[in-house]
Amino acid sequence: MAESAVPYRVLARKYRPQTFAELIGQDAMVTTLGNAIRRDRLAHAFLLTGVRGVGKTSTARLIAKALNCIGPDGQGGPTIDPCGVCDPCRAIAEGRHIDVTEMDAASHTGIDDIREIIEAVRYASVSARYKIYIIDEVHMLSKAAFNGLLKTLEEPPAHVKFLFATTEVNKIPVTVLSRCQRFDLRRIPADLLTRHFAHVVEQEGVEAEPEALALIARAAEGSARDGLSILDQAIAHGQDRVDAAQVRDMLGLSDRGAVRALFAKLLAGDAPAVLAAVGRQHELGVDPTALFRGLLETCHGVTRAKVGDHVDPALSAEEREAFADWASRLGYPVLHRMWQLLLKGHEEVQSAILPMEAAEMALLRIVHASTLPDPGELIRRLTGMEAAGVAPAATSASAPAAAAVSSAYEPSVAPPAPAPVAAAPVPPPTPVVPPKPVLPADFRALHDLLEDRGEPLLAQELHDFAGLVRYAPPELVVRPTRPIDLRKLAGALRRLTDTVWTVSAEEGDAAPTMLEQERAMQAAERAVVWDSPVVRAAREAFPDTELLGYTLDQRSAHA
Known part of the structure; x- marks a missing residue:
């Protein structure tokens, strides 16, 4: 047998x-x-x-x-x-x-x-x-x-x-x-995982591309067990050979070269090319969330290259060269704005009923943003036009703005020089000063603002459990008698007043809470009524008299 x-x-x-x-x-x-x-x-x-x-x-x-x-x-x-x-x-x-x-x-x-x-x-x-x-x-x-x-x-x-x-x-x-x-125990770095996986495939007698092992190490997110499970699946998927294309197909990852090409089209503001590239990735079965993740990794990699951070050993030579090139041509404002827009798009795609449509709309929003100048460039242009005695025209602003941003992405292409405009001198526009936000005058007004503007729970916590130490808008210092979410309170005040508040807690002397003050006032009023002549006479005639209700203005009581 x-x-x-x-x-x-x-x-x-x-x-x-x-x-x-x-x-x-x-x-x-x-x-x-x-x-x-x-x-x-x-x-x-x-x-x-x-x-x-x-x-x-x-x-x-x-x-x-x-x-x-x-x-x-x-x-x-x-x-x-x-x-x-x-x-x-x-x-x-x-x-x-x-x-x-x-x-x-x-x-x-x-x-x-x-x-x-x-x-x-x-x-x-x-x-x-x-x-x-x-x-x-x-x-x-x-x-x-x-x-x-x-x-x-x-x-x-x-x-x-x-x-x-x-x-x-x-x-x-x-x-x-x-x-x-x-x-x-720390997450295991991607380069250590890559070397470990290379040792494993050597022991198993399996051929593997270094890029494929780097992709698996990235997907493992610092976990050796997760990475070995993915490697096990990749070996079975590739029939004893592991290459990068098979790993991307297995994990639903977008080709990193295609992601870099899409990133370049976003920077150039080429909407038709962006939609065509996204459509090709969709046909290949790439999840829109994975596509945005790849764009976020690309933006992050370019920013780190610009900072001069150490080279990630998991990156291929082509990626390092592309990141270094973009880092030399792009400014921090462009990269930070790109990151925020990609991050918002990633969140929208994750929660959208139609992920593919949400991805296209988010990318088109980035394309639109690429044709807009950053605030510094806009101020410089307005200042230069005012110095030349030319009023900025709203109808022709988009063309020079797009040219300015395009030159920021591709400095080798000189922006077209604006044609001279002959116009009659006009007085410089009067600067518009935004109104200074009006902050609540006192602690009670702050409580009323929260209560009236949709934050009744925070208002109740301030009313019942916060003794005032110092109120100097936009600073608030309290002594809580019970735990209060001060971070949430500061966020609500910032949203309601359009002002950054500093909210903190301190031990020591503090005014009584509003609830304690109201109770003290009620006790004082009750004492006034209790000691009034009419009530005193009733108490003497009927020793078991209890005060159940009263009207302070009329000094009358019902025993």
Whole structure:
């Protein structure tokens, strides 16, 4: 009977690091752990946090091996370079060591699961140096489970070590964080991922283009596991060969050369060519969102090249040359305006019912903007026309504006010189000074403005919970009696008054809140009525009299 074939293991599992030397992109953490092991300064609990696929669980298993390794001769101690051949190392790598317990907190969230750990830590390890508990996705534990773990986590037995891994460290209680030694695993840089993938395809005997591996590294967004999963898919897609065109087709990415060509057409303001290029990408199956993402990456790359930033090793030679050329010819205002327009278009395409139509409209808006001068150029033109005694005509403004911006994008083409215009001298236009925004006169007026202009919740918070420390528009300093979203308040005031406000909180002396003032006024009025002669006489005649209502003006009360 023939032996069954060995089941295929995906690359993300097959190339999981087995030593710290194979763990890429986390040199700082490895150095710290190595020093701690050599100096015998090991913490009793470690917290490993970071985005998915950067090696949190793998690092936890490596730490377990490092602490329990006994060396090939059986006489070794804890080491940052576990041998991988001794019984503890092999058992931990295969997930069968009796003293290394790995628990998934996503499926074991309750106090009963933690109670089992608490009861087990009292007993010494069976064969290993340390009894180790690896809890993955620890942020999924319930509040009761966290509370039950606190005492044991603070003072565990000497033979116990806890290793926690999580992608959402903000969900872990501070009481747990303060009892752990925390390591933040970083996203793996794209160049390291590219080299790692090149090593993997070499081991797998697969041919791969460097550009294809760079595309996969970019798509992985710093995650080795995500990148290996994409690489696994790309190998299957390309039948044991990975090239850039196949990766773009598989991921729905736009060809970077086509994106650069589209970017150039946008700068030139050529609307028909832009629409034709977008149509071709749509026919190839490129998602409009991916197209805008490529344009955003291009704009970002040109801006970084203009700043003089280091060269991204994942870029091809053609991209570097194109970015350097654009960076030498484009100004920062043009690039920043392009970025904002592309970003807004990307958001619109993501939420649009008709993504393709939304993409075309957004790109046409950018084409239209390319024919408009920036504010500085517009001021210079108006100043020059006024100095020449020529009134700027609204009907002929678009042509010189388009020529000016086109020359900014393509300086090798000289803008056409404007024809001399003979006109009678006209007086210079009177500058229009925008009216100064009127700010609320006092704190009460500020409250009324919020209440009347569609912010009743913020107005209620100011009324009930804000004691005034200082009001000097556009500055507001309060002492909250309960938490108030000051950032949201500042944004609302900026929108309502067209003025940037500084809103802050301070401790110390402050006026009573408006609610407290109103209550004090009501109490004073009630006291006036309560001590009036009529009410006093009623109280003397009827000792159990209660004041249920009154009208202060008439000094009358109903007992």
